[in-house]
Amino acid sequence: MVVPGPSHGLLVETPDLCNSRILEFLTTDPVPTLAPIRRAAA
Numbered sequence: 001m002v003v004p005g006p007s008h009g010l011l012v013e014t015p016d017l018c019n020s021r022i023l024e025f026l027t028t029d030p031v032p033t034l035a036p037i038r039r040a041a042a
Contacts, residue, residue: 001021003017
């Protein structure tokens with residue numbers, strides 16, 4: 001994700017945006033790729 005404008009303090013400057021994108025990444029199915037990442041079994 002590219003967030004225009006913030007400095008290196010991205011998580012402090014835009015916490016709501018960062019939290020929503022991180023949760024979206026962790027809770028949705030991965031996008032199929034040519035070299036899928038294998039995750040540890042739950």
